[in-house]
Amino acid sequence: MAPASVRPASVSRILAFSCVDGPGSRLVIFFQGCNMDCPGCHNPQTIGQCNQCGDCVTHCPNGALSLEHGLGQRKRRRCDRRLCQGCDLCLPHCPRSANPNAQSFEVSELVERIALHAPLLDGVTFSGGEATLQRQFLARMCQELDRDPRTAQLGRLIDSNGLLAAGHWPTLLERVDGVMLDIKALDGSIHRRLTGRSNAMVLESARLLARAGKLIELRWLVVEGVNDGDAEVEALVRLWHSLPSPPPLRLNRFRHHGVSARGRALGETGPSTMEALHHRLALAGVSLLPLVTL
Ligand code: SF4
Numbered sequence: 538m539a540p541a542s543v544r545p546a547s548v549s550r551i552l553a554f555s556c557v558d559g560p561g562s563r564l565v566i567f568f569q570g571c572n573m574d575c576p577g578c579h580n581p582q583t584i585g586q587c588n589q590c591g592d593c594v595t596h597c598p599n600g601a602l603s604l605e606h607g608l609g610q611r612k613r614r615r616c617d618r619r620l621c622q623g624c625d626l627c628l629p630h631c632p633r634s635a636n637p638n639a640q641s642f643e644v645s646e647l648v649e650r651i652a653l654h655a656p657l658l659d660g661v662t663f664s665g666g667e668a669t670l671q672r673q674f675l676a677r678m679c680q681e682l683d684r685d686p687r688t689a690q691l692g693r694l695i696d697s698n699g700l701l702a703a704g705h706w707p708t709l710l711e712r713v714d715g716v717m718l719d720i721k722a723l724d725g726s727i728h729r730r731l732t733g734r735s736n737a738m739v740l741e742s743a744r745l746l747a748r749a750g751k752l753i754e755l756r757w758l759v760v761e762g763v764n765d766g767d768a769e770v771e772a773l774v775r776l777w778h779s780l781p782s783p784p785p786l787r788l789n790r791f792r793h794h795g796v797s798a799r800g801r802a803l804g805e806t807g808p809s810t811m812e813a814l815h816h817r818l819a820l821a822g823v824s825l826l827p828l829v830t831l
């Protein structure tokens with residue numbers, strides 16, 4: 538029996554080669570849409586979903602964007618890939634933090650795109666936005682990647698904010714090698730300030746993934762003066778030691794590059810703060826990835 542069809546995925550961007558989104562050389566798919574709303578997001582155009590308002594159309598200097606009649610006379614935003622130069626000048630003009638040049642992909646189209654680059658890749662990373670929001674598509678695509686001899690050997694990782702109910706993880710975990718998980722804050726109110734959401738589900742995800750042997754990296758975006766206080770650091774150390782086979786922790790420095798005006802209201806984190814935090818966590822027995830303070 539043919540498998541049931543899944544809805545196409547909304548994809549913000551595809552990076553054909555990256556060496557910082559997991560081990561080795563990787564193709565990265567940035568899915569469109571996120572269930573958090575972080576002021577400090579470095580890809581704020583991946584947060585929202587397009588509502589076809591058309592506000593972006595006149596801001597494309599290359600005439601790539603248009604609002605056209607779709608099915609049922611409802612107008613739809615369209616991006617002509619032949620004209621789009623990838624200049625990103627349209628991004629700040631979307632009132633919904635969506636990406637005017639996001640594209641819709643069927644499973645077979647994305648598998649073909651991955652297969653094209655497969656000879657040069659160690660794996661694929663599913664990022665976002667929040668990739669797990671499009672989990673039915675993701676699960677089906679992983680099945681098809683397994684079936685295709687051109688892509689079956691590629692590793693598969695999810696880059697996630699962890700805001701996914703426990704019951705949804707097993708189907709995904711059967712099909713990927715592991716998850717790189719962002720922890721934004723341990724204190725609930727600090728987490729809400731940094732993401733707009735509670736962290737209860739995120740912490741549950743961290744424990745679930747570690748128990749399943751699928752948590753391969755933890756990330757901590759350090760926002761100076763917000764989540765680098767003593768109580769936060771001590772709670773992070775406790776969490777890390779409580780996990781079975783805890784993965785290495787990557788400290789990321791909050792910078793203003795790419796963030797929205799809301800994010801620029803938060804102060805940038807200084808290199809000396811990062812070094813002090815790295816040293817303190819190492820002394821507390823936490824296994825850390827090398828610090829990059831650029
Ligand atoms: S979870 Fe990640 S992608 Fe989503 S808003 Fe926060 S920083 Fe951006």
Ligand code: SF4
Pocket residue numbers: 596597598599600601602616620621622623624625626627628637638
């Ligand atoms: S990224 Fe593409 S759609 Fe957006 S302004 Fe540039 S050319 Fe136009």
Ligand code: SF4
Pocket residue numbers: 586587588589590591592593594614630631632633634635636637638
């Ligand atoms: S991308 Fe944003 S501005 Fe453009 S049509 Fe969609 S919601 Fe409107």
